[in-house]
Amino acid sequence: MRTKYIDLIEQTFDFPQDEFALEDDVLQFHGIDLMALIAKYGTPLKFNYLPQISNNIQRCKGWFSETMNTIRYTGSYNYSYCTKSSHFSFVLDEVLKNDVHLETSSSYDIDIINHLLDKGKITNDPQVICNGYKPDKYIDNIAGLINDNRIKVLPVMDNADELDRLVGKVNRTIDIGIRIASEEDPKFEFYTSRLGMRYRDILPYYLDNIKDNEKVNLKMLHFFINTGIDDNAYYWNELTKSLRVYCELKKVCPSLDSLNIGGGFPIKKSLAFDYDYPYMVKEILLQIQSVCKEYDIPEPNIFTEFGSFTVGESGGAIFKIIAQKQQNDREKWNMIDSSFMTNLPDTWAINQRFVMLPINGWNEKYERVLLGGLTCDSDDYYNSEQHVNAIYLPKFTKDKDLYIGFFNTGAYQETIGGFGGLKHCLIPEPKHILISRDKMGVVQTEVFSEQQNASDYLAILGYQK
The missing domain is CATH 3.20.20.10 (Alanine racemase)
Structure with a gap:
């Protein structure tokens, strides 16, 4: 009986795909071990995979050049x-x-x-x-x-x-x-x-x-x-x-x-x-x-x-499921360690979908859940993934950490969300890292900005001058 999360994905979509693959029960993004990123930088975490920007530009140039030559x-x-x-x-x-x-x-x-x-x-x-x-x-x-x-x-x-x-x-x-x-x-x-x-x-x-x-x-x-x-x-x-x-x-x-x-x-x-x-x-x-x-x-x-085509597919965000709340007979809420409204604002403002996948737990049984953010606002949730207004994730257990990723978020989310400024309920801006490759193709990472802290907020609000 095929009841694992990987079974659900393989039965629903073509998988693996160019940028997504699985290795030892861990999601790989463009060949990057995402659990290794989590181990190094923690969560919540935002990232930009810079080579994808050049890749999309060159793909588009190629389409136009080839067609122009073909039709003269x-x-x-x-x-x-x-x-x-x-x-x-x-x-x-x-x-x-x-x-x-x-x-x-x-x-x-x-x-x-x-x-x-x-x-x-x-x-x-x-x-x-x-x-x-x-x-x-x-x-x-x-x-x-x-x-x-x-x-x-x-x-x-x-x-x-x-x-x-x-x-x-x-x-x-x-x-x-x-x-x-x-x-x-x-x-x-x-x-x-x-x-x-x-x-x-x-x-x-x-x-x-x-x-x-x-x-x-x-x-x-x-x-x-x-x-x-x-x-x-x-x-x-x-x-x-x-x-x-x-x-x-x-x-x-x-x-x-x-x-x-x-x-x-x-x-x-x-x-x-x-x-x-x-x-x-x-x-x-x-x-x-x-x-x-x-x-x-x-x-x-x-x-x-x-714009979005150039930079959108370079971006991503990784969150940890910190708890699960059973709110009634049918609704299980997986709570993330951040906020959708503040850090992926298009999910709230225009009901935007992003590619959402677990980082680990692909060989576990799956369950239907809703995803909730940390603000006190009732609109701070995400439930509009491809699975008919529901999200399926590996089953949550208290004794094993579960991480999820949102991908292709690189356009507009930081500017609409007010990067580095005030956030609803003072939810901090996540740590933001940049991912590149050297001339030999080896993955390089660096911190672009640290997660906001209480002092950052107190200064913005005028408590510290």
Whole structure:
């Protein structure tokens, strides 16, 4: 009778997978012994496996390069990293090894760009694409970066007012883009994105404000779908509408040569994840090629701004099950030594799923449980894994420690959770480590930040000055 946890996983999913395997009853992540990490650093523990960042960038570049060669696409492909997904220095250091562009979304992003330039970490002549709604401070910082003339800068206009505010602060001709306010999925509470300009306003805006402006060259049209790049009628319809705007604009704007299709590549949130990246790349490029042929215009250079895809699959969190509470006849609550609300906030805010697996105990019998965090908030729980609103884990016993891991958490969780700041119920920020490999492939680990302590909180709250 197959009643062990490993039996459940093998019957439910394809296992092992590229990044997950089992060795001596211990989960391996990219060949890394996670129990060895726990023995060295304890829990709760967050980590980033840095080689996965470069791996995903190079995979994506390969898909576009191969498809462009196959279909004889004449434009170029340009990978950009969306910095808001994770601003950490260790992320940017790894990203910049891969000859990519950078996309910013706020004024402080520009301070990070300047720091990287000062340290000589930006090479290979990348471009900074400045997106987002732009208050005065953001405009000032963009203008300063342009005037400094150390790196190519392409601000993307979010509304009609931004161009005049920017042009008055720069000392030379600038390249710009325009963002389309795409229509949202019909299931959304609103119909049109709050970012960008309406489809019908873009051509008149160019003719009235840019065409005869000697200080401005329109180079890029920016298109982004909030729900991501998916093989459904909604995505293809919005892409086609944006392409037609691009083609109409290109007829009257010779300098326009680039189409930015934004971000939106998904990452693995379950062992059942199945997404055909090469197929989607090919279909996108074929659709662009087809519409351009219809309008008899050159195929545009393609830009993407992948954030979660770049960094998400590098991150993880490990917790210890510290107790089990039997709350009624059916509900067993496994309590972790941290909090979901504070340290994996997307699980609470948008019911996000992550890959969740036990680190040990795979050869034990399994049971259905709920996972609870340490805050006093009733919403501090996790029960939305693949197993129909329940989680199955090896049976908990008081005489054997049980550890669980959440994987592919590397995008947004630290910034949304307020890294290094106050947490709900003063639950501390876990220790955070970085995992890399040397030139020989040997695993290297280092502590990026220690777990918060009482003194940290007392200082933040004003009790210690």
